[in-house]
Every structure is written in structure tokens, then in C-alpha cells.
Amino acid sequence: MTEKANIVELMGGLDFDPAALKSKYLAERDKRLRDDANEQYVEVTAEFSHYVDDPYVDPGYTREPLFDTVEMAIIGGGFGGLLMAARMKESGFKNIRMIEKAGDFGGTWYWNRYPGAMCDVESYCYLPLLEELNYMPEHKYSFAPEILEHSRRIARHYDLYDDACLQTSITNLTWEERTEHWIIETDRGDKMRARYVAMANGPLSRPKLPGIAGINDYAGHTFHTSRWDYAYTGGDSYGNLSNLKDKRVGIIGTGATAVQCIPHLGEWAKELYVFQRTPSSIDVRNNGKTDPDWAANLKPGWQKERMDNFNIQVSGGDQEVDLINDGWTDIFRNLTGIAAKLASRKLGRRLTGAERAELMELSDYKKMNFIRARADEVVKDPSVAESLKPWYRQFCKRPCFHDEYLDTYNRENVTLVDTQGKGVDALTRSGVRVGDKHYEVDCLIFATGFEVGTTFTRRAGYDIVGRNGQTLSDHWRDGLRTFHGLTSHGFPNCFFLGFTQTAVTVNVPHALNEQAQHLAHILSEAKTRGTPTVEASAAAEEDYVGVIRQSANTGARFYRECTPGYYNSEGKADNSSGFFSDMFGAGPIKFFRMLEDWRQDGRLEGLDLR
Numbered sequence: 001m002t003e004k005a006n007i008v009e010l011m012g013g014l015d016f017d018p019a020a021l022k023s024k025y026l027a028e029r030d031k032r033l034r035d036d037a038n039e040q041y042v043e044v045t046a047e048f049s050h051y052v053d054d055p056y057v058d059p060g061y062t063r064e065p066l067f068d069t070v071e072m073a074i075i076g077g078g079f080g081g082l083l084m085a086a087r088m089k090e091s092g093f094k095n096i097r098m099i100e101k102a103g104d105f106g107g108t109w110y111w112n113r114y115p116g117a118m119c120d121v122e123s124y125c126y127l128p129l130l131e132e133l134n135y136m137p138e139h140k141y142s143f144a145p146e147i148l149e150h151s152r153r154i155a156r157h158y159d160l161y162d163d164a165c166l167q168t169s170i171t172n173l174t175w176e177e178r179t180e181h182w183i184i185e186t187d188r189g190d191k192m193r194a195r196y197v198a199m200a201n202g203p204l205s206r207p208k209l210p211g212i213a214g215i216n217d218y219a220g221h222t223f224h225t226s227r228w229d230y231a232y233t234g235g236d237s238y239g240n241l242s243n244l245k246d247k248r249v250g251i252i253g254t255g256a257t258a259v260q261c262i263p264h265l266g267e268w269a270k271e272l273y274v275f276q277r278t279p280s281s282i283d284v285r286n287n288g289k290t291d292p293d294w295a296a297n298l299k300p301g302w303q304k305e306r307m308d309n310f311n312i313q314v315s316g317g318d319q320e321v322d323l324i325n326d327g328w329t330d331i332f333r334n335l336t337g338i339a340a341k342l343a344s345r346k347l348g349r350r351l352t353g354a355e356r357a358e359l360m361e362l363s364d365y366k367k368m369n370f371i372r373a374r375a376d377e378v379v380k381d382p383s384v385a386e387s388l389k390p391w392y393r394q395f396c397k398r399p400c401f402h403d404e405y406l407d408t409y410n411r412e413n414v415t416l417v418d419t420q421g422k423g424v425d426a427l428t429r430s431g432v433r434v435g436d437k438h439y440e441v442d443c444l445i446f447a448t449g450f451e452v453g454t455t456f457t458r459r460a461g462y463d464i465v466g467r468n469g470q471t472l473s474d475h476w477r478d479g480l481r482t483f484h485g486l487t488s489h490g491f492p493n494c495f496f497l498g499f500t501q502t503a504v505t506v507n508v509p510h511a512l513n514e515q516a517q518h519l520a521h522i523l524s525e526a527k528t529r530g531t532p533t534v535e536a537s538a539a540a541e542e543d544y545v546g547v548i549r550q551s552a553n554t555g556a557r558f559y560r561e562c563t564p565g566y567y568n569s570e571g572k573a574d575n576s577s578g579f580f581s582d583m584f585g586a587g588p589i590k591f592f593r594m595l596e597d598w599r600q601d602g603r604l605e606g607l608d609l610r
Helices: 003-010 018-032 046-052 079-090 144-157 256-268 292-296 302-314 327-335 337-347 353-378 382-387 456-460 508-528 538-560 566-571 588-601
Strands: 041-043 069-075 096-099 170-176 181-186 191-199 208-210 221-224 248-252 271-276 414-418 431-434 437-440 443-446 494-496 534-536 607-609
Touching: 003 337, 003 353, 018 353, 046 221, 069 079, 069 181, 079 096, 079 144, 079 508, 248 256, 248 431, 256 271, 271 431, 302 327, 302 508, 302 588, 327 337, 327 353, 337 353, 353 382, 382 414, 414 437, 508 534, 508 588, 534 538, 538 566
Parallel strands: 069 096, 069 191, 191 494, 221 443, 248 271, 248 443, 271 414
Antiparallel strands: 170 181, 181 191, 431 437, 534 607
């Protein structure tokens, strides 16, 4: 019996032709390939700079510049920065300054206040520091206002407002060898110093626009979803967009953000035109309020246990009990750990690598057939349902879960404009042109996401100058170079939080917490040993880059066959700048264990402590 026959039998047979389905996937990918890849997007500078203005603060804010010295400056007030500050304060560090360009803490949840915004990982895992703050989210999946308020709650709990520099952007960050401090200059005239600097800028923080012909010609109202204009639409993050009752609205993009806000636009706009290049995968969300009896019976340590349970399952591992029991764990249960375990039991032996890959691929096809069948089941117009079907593997794009999105296309005032993978052709003074059709719109909303694949320094808006005048952009010219993804040789006391050669997890705050705890440990040890500078050795950095290069290649073939998107450099064959390029390819479980083993070893090997 062949390997393929074994797997098909173990799955109880197939009601589809895998070869035909794969051919369909590749054809749909090829329709969307573009030579300009990431260059198809416009940088939000010059005439586009208003798309990144802060609509949530009153203009005219001023303060006196600062010329003092702090122990640590944390750049970024989202979950990464908040967790870094919390773990440092818990370790005894007190003189910590937060620097954030927004008007408050919250990071992505400060900017993304579009109607319907919510987390897509359950809130009991996603919202950090719940036990530390004795807080329980209102729903299994929290809505944006609650997440923003939780960010503020963390900042208040750890007294982070006391010395924060909000509405402040870095202009220069330079290592001063004489004092062994970083000099931080800002657009507020500051020239402060910090012993340590932690970069918590966020991986998806800088909006991008499509480079559509005529983008400057359109005379109607426009905004990006990350800067939602409620003065124009009316309402708030919960909906009630009453000002749109007499408006024709167009939205470009059907990714995770659009999936959440389109139901509200469809409910309130006179007419809504959704311009789609590639449909998202839409599974059931099934949100609900938190059960107070369940919450009251939780035991100390419950959040870490829950986060670990979730992370193991969505990283391909197996757990006896699924504490989360949602769409994410259902996907991975069928694609990886438990599916392989059950197949092995039936075979009476472990699956070979080829058999496991075969099982994953066929299970993926089966799951996506279910997703496509759901579009047929919910959407009344067969041609619209067909256009909403995603023809790609489950993780070519981030899966979406929503209970109202597909139903929105049953509204008479909602029109799906399927561009057949080509995107919008042009904007005119009064609307949008796709092929030979023109759509008149009063308002055009860009749900086009954030920069991925551009340099770290471009997304930050400044360069970092380390020892001997070396810039980070030059050091990373041929790709990221770090030790454990957290620090680079030649840039002492400078640390990176996020996805710089670390492990990607579905639950991003979990990864950020692991990094924050690791850095707090390092700096506590350095303080105990009386060593004012911490720097990755050149040898340790070189060795770790080798580990990254080897492990990052494991998913290269998968993403080459995917439809274009930010996961795979918009379809570039080498995927050199995709979201998952230059990551720790062995996964978060092994990455977190590697950091823990390194801490327990106690030697701080790979770091120069001077």
C-alpha cells in the first residue's frame, strides 16, 4: 500500500481531487502575481502624510523639552512596551520612561478604532497581565474599546504615565561611548539620555496605501482604517455610523480589518461597494460574554496555563484538554498535532515526514472546502458566494473568524466588486474604475494594511547609530543580524521586542511577554554583576544568524505556492522580506524553551558584559 493510499484511507476517503484543487490554487495565485510586489504600495509621506496624522488628539499640544537621564527608555506604548515596563518594574527598576508618538498607550489598539474592531485570539489569552491586574474581560473576544482601556489600566497600575512622553516621535537615537548612554532626540526638542533602550515599535504599525493610478485625483472623502474618521461617519467602535445614511461608500481591501468593519458599513451606508482583490477565509467566530461562575472558579496561574495550552496547540503540539476550544485550535487540531497522533495510532507506528506532510495538505484542503461551502450556505447570490471563496491553503493568509461578514453581502445596498485578483484599475475625481465599469462614491476607505518587508528603520522613522558611528540600517543591510532576536553586536544596551528573528506565534502578546521576561532577567543579572553595558558578541550573533537562516527555510516552499500577500513578500519567489522571513523557523515552543534553558544555564553566554 502506498503512503498516499494510507493517508487517504486514514482520513476515511476524500470527496475531492487533491491534484485538481492544487492546480486551482496555483492558477489563482498566478492571477495575482505582480512584478512590482511590495512596490505596488505607496509610502505615507509627503502628500500622503495626512493618512498617519493622529485624529484622536487635540492639535497644538506643547511641552518643555527634556534634557535629563533615565535608566531605561522604552519606545512604543503598545503591549510590547507595556509588558517590557511591567517586567522591569517587577524586577526592581524604577526610572523608566515610555516614549510614544500617539496620544496615549495602546499601540495598535490606540490607532485601530474602526467599527467592529476586536481581538481574534480569545481575550483570556490575548489581554496581558490579567491576573496581575485582577481583571476579567467582558467577552471571549474583546472589542477594541475594552482592549484600549486595558492598555491604559496597565499603564496606571505600573505608574507609567508619571514620566511618559506621549505625542512624541524619535528623530535621532545615538550611542554615546563616553557616558555609555543612548542620546535620544525627539520632535519635541528633547535631548535625553538613557542607560538602556528597548524598541517596542510594533511589527504592523505604519499604514500603507495602494499605488493606484489617479490616487491624488479623487476629490471625495478618504481615510485609512487605522485612522477612522468618526467625524465623517458618525458612531463609534461599536457601530451606529448614522452619518453614512445618504452616502455612497467604497472600501478597498478585504483582509482582517475589512472583515470586521464591512458589516457596520453595510448596515449604515446608503450604498457600499467592496473592492476585493483576494477574499479572506471566513470561519465561525461564536463570540459570547464571559461566564462569571467560570471566572470565579479560576485558580492562580490560570492565564499562563491557558496561554501555554493555546500556544502548544497552535504550534502543532498536542494537549490532553483543549482549554480554548475555538476556531484556531480546531484548525490546528485537524491539521497538525492531534490529527497526526490519531493517524499514527491507526497505523500502529509514527508517521514518516512525507506521510505527515501529506496528511497536513489533505486536511488543509478538506478544511478550506468547508470554508468555501460556508460561503455557499450563507450568501444567497451564487455568483457573489463564488467570488467570496478563498482558493489557497489555510495559512497563506491569516484566517478570519466572523459571524456577520458573509451575511452582509445579502443586503441590497452592498455590492461586491470582484477584481479577479487584479485590484482596482484607477481612481477618478468622483470614484473608482474597475475594468470598463465606474463606481461613483462619496467616501473611499483604504483597508490596505501596514508596511511589511520595508526596513525596520523606515518603519520606525529614524536610524539607530551604535558604536563607532555604525548605523543599524547598515548593519542589517543584508538581512537582520541579532542574538536571540533581541540585541545586535555594536549596539550595546539596545534591545528589540517583536519579530526580529524571534518566533512567530498566533498570540502575539504571549511572545512579547516571553521576550520582556527574558530581557528583564538579563538586565537584572547585569545590574547584580555591576556591568553597565550588555552587548551581543560578534561570534554569538554570527552563530544565531546561521540558526535563523537554516530554520527559516522550512516554510519557503509553502509560501512560494501561496497567493500573494504580506506573508510572502506579495508573491516574490525568494520571499526575502515576507512577514515570516528571517524568523526562528522551529516555532515558538522551541524558541521559548531555548531562552529558558539559556537563562537557567546562568552564564549569559553570547553576551559581553562590560
